[in-house]
Amino acid sequence: MEKNIEISLLFDFYGQLLKEGQQKCVTLYYNDDLSLSEISDQLGITRQGVLDSIKRAEKRLYAFEEKLGLLERFQKTERGLYKIESLAQSLNDRYDKTTVQQIIETAKSLHE
Amino acid sequence: MEKNIEISLLFDFYGQLLKEGQQKCVTLYYNDDLSLSEISDQLGITRQGVLDSIKRAEKRLYAFEEKLGLLERFQKTERGLYKIESLAQSLNDRYDKTTVQQIIETAKSLHE
Structure with a gap:
């Protein structure tokens, strides 16, 4: 097994x-x-x-x-949080309004 | 009731x-x-x-x-996502490294 x-x-x-x-x-x-x-x-x-x-x-x-389906829901949120983290990290190197917008959109898509 | x-x-x-x-x-x-x-x-x-x-x-x-305790776990994540959204919104008005750091820390605190 x-x-x-x-x-x-x-x-x-x-x-x-x-x-x-x-x-x-x-x-x-x-x-x-x-x-x-x-x-x-x-x-x-x-x-x-x-x-x-x-x-x-x-x-x-x-x-x-x-x-x-709560594990699936949770895993989707996890992926979004990693994406947000990575987008925000890139803002440390270079400020970019599109990246800020992507963070906002990702956060919005994950909460109710 | x-x-x-x-x-x-x-x-x-x-x-x-x-x-x-x-x-x-x-x-x-x-x-x-x-x-x-x-x-x-x-x-x-x-x-x-x-x-x-x-x-x-x-x-x-x-x-x-x-x-x-899954509802509580999800509600905590929801609050964090609203916080991230609001922090990112404020970056639209004014770029600030501390805010970027707060976004990163919040995302980190919410995933495993």
């Missing part, structure tokens, strides 16, 4: 909605980078139990994002 | 996690601004049933925010 970076992001958003056992398995697997066998030893459940728990958790995390 | 603006915001974030009946009642009450009696007529359930459904929905919406 390949470790999926998107799961860590989704877990950061929706992890608190998972059952406690699922939260533990996902944290140990994705954040602490333990293997399934190590988690199995640590929690005293079978390796298959750990795998099932992680698989169920992943499915629920994707379902939350499918319904709410 | 006073209509609570925060519920509309929470519903925008977490509404899709509510049961379908709760979603209907909250939408009619908060977004379409119908009275409990009007919703009762429209959905063919008792006024008390509508009230119970809305109360349960509100409780769940608050519980989601208590666990995930």
